[in-house]
Amino acid sequence: MKIALVCPYDFSRPGGVKSHIVSLSKHLAMIGHEVKIIAPNINANLVEEKNVHFFGQNKSVNIGGTKIDVNIALGQEKKALKSFLQMEAFDIVHYHTIWNPFLPFQVLKYSKTKQIATFHDTPKSEFVGKYIMPTMARWIFRFLDQIISVSKSQSSFISRFSKREIHIIPNGIDLNEIDELAPKKNTRKDDFFQLFFMGRLEPRKGVMHALQAFQELKQRYPKMKLVIAGDGDGRVEVEKFISDHSLLDVELMGFVDEATKYRLLKESEIYLAPALYGESFGIVLLESMAVGTPIAGYANSGYKNVITEEMNEGFAEPGNLDQLVSCIEKLISPPKRKALSKHGLEKVKKYDWAEVSMEVNAIYDRI
Incomplete structure (x- = not known):
């Protein structure tokens, strides 16, 4: 299969989601799939991985004691993203932390194939975990063919207002x-x-x-x-x-x-x-x-x-x-x-x- 993995974060910076995507990409390729990664266009010259395609710009903002990346493709980069998705004709697009604005939403809008999302994050406040996260998840679930969570504790925050099946597949490491x-x-x-x-x-x-x-x-x-x-x-x-x-x-x-x-x-x-x-x-x-x-x-x-x-x-x-x-x-x-x-x-x-x-x-x- 031809698979796109969508990362909403600066791919030059260390992080758990980036590590997850890089390792998953490597092992999917070993199985025989063709895998490409979509990420915001930040510090692309510092990224060593060869199968990453960059779109949009990024701004980091502090919310709830941690940094959140906000990224979006505008103008010529938006056209390039639409053209890329049309040309590649992926069999599956697999999002990671899909609700990190706004690049994943753009891919979701322009992609015409099967959509999967892995949810990695847990809330930084009780209100977000009790109301905002499950409400957002219920809305996003409508666009997804399959849903994955990295743990039972994480899935408890996205399943509250939905009966959709959530597959628990943990993070991995390359021994x-x-x-x-x-x-x-x-x-x-x-x-x-x-x-x-x-x-x-x-x-x-x-x-x-x-x-x-x-x-x-x-x-x-x-x-x-x-x-x-x-x-x-x-x-x-x-x-x-x-x-x-x-x-x-x-x-x-x-x-x-x-x-x-x-x-x-x-x-x-x-x-x-x-x-x-x-x-x-x-x-x-x-x-x-x-x-x-x-x-x-x-x-x-x-x-x-x-x-x-x-x-x-x-x-x-x-x-x-x-x-x-x-x-x-x-x-x-x-x-x-x-x-x-x-x-x-x-x-x-x-x-x-x-x-x-x-x-x-x-x-x-x-x-």
């Missing part, structure tokens, strides 16, 4: 690719106990909770360090906190590439996942499990889709900093980390894209 990128063993030279945080520097991702937990633990464990990968509007607050409290052994890496990400995960004793809310799944948890790094964080509704019973003692109630510190401290024990590492390596296998892509392919075959 072969991770095996190639990640070092086989920890080659770090220092003897510090390393905590690692990765994500956008914004309130809901919990970077300040990671810093505050580290500040408390550092007093009891002087040979502890914290590495932070990621960037965002919260960087100024992070730097100010480090300076105001004279915190030592905190390293700010900024955005890192895939190889560096897996090296840092492999080198770290514990991965910190203190996101407070707004997570639909938890790909980063899978990535950490795939390299055998134990995880401590907050048990938000999205992460609960991944957390097993054995992993529970590493996860605190969202926002409870004292519990988070206690969870991290529990995992300092080498035997405990070794057991969790072995457990994660085993449990992550079911999320391999080789398996997940076949579930998506089965939905394609249905229509």
Whole structure:
């Protein structure tokens, strides 16, 4: 089949949805499909993937503590988009986060083929989750032939006002690719106990909770360090906190590439996942499990889709900093980390894209 995957975000920027689309594209091609990706025309020269086609312009706006990309194709770019869809004559157009304005709606309007959407996002407020999201979903469902959600927790926000069938297909990770990128063993030279945080520097991702937990633990464990990968509007607050409290052994890496990400995960004793809310799944948890790094964080509704019973003692109630510190401290024990590492390596296998892509392919075959 000839398939278009529609991404509403800046494709040059790291992110869970982008990672999902790139991996799905790769594995659909391995099955034998011809796959092309449609994305906003932002920083196209920084995108390495060769099968991405860019349309429209983008503006990032802050809504509810996170950045939202707003993109639209106008004038000649709108004509180019219509021409592209007509010329390619896709068998299936597969949208990801379809309601991110406005490019996906334009593709939906101009495309004359079968339409599928995967819903990735969870609401950033109770009102949005209870009323806005299910109302929007019910309207959008009318235009879709099949509907996919990445988790049961995410699907609960879009199914409230509709009886449409929603297929639960989780996010995946490429275990072969991770095996190639990640070092086989920890080659770090220092003897510090390393905590690692990765994500956008914004309130809901919990970077300040990671810093505050580290500040408390550092007093009891002087040979502890914290590495932070990621960037965002919260960087100024992070730097100010480090300076105001004279915190030592905190390293700010900024955005890192895939190889560096897996090296840092492999080198770290514990991965910190203190996101407070707004997570639909938890790909980063899978990535950490795939390299055998134990995880401590907050048990938000999205992460609960991944957390097993054995992993529970590493996860605190969202926002409870004292519990988070206690969870991290529990995992300092080498035997405990070794057991969790072995457990994660085993449990992550079911999320391999080789398996997940076949579930998506089965939905394609249905229509």
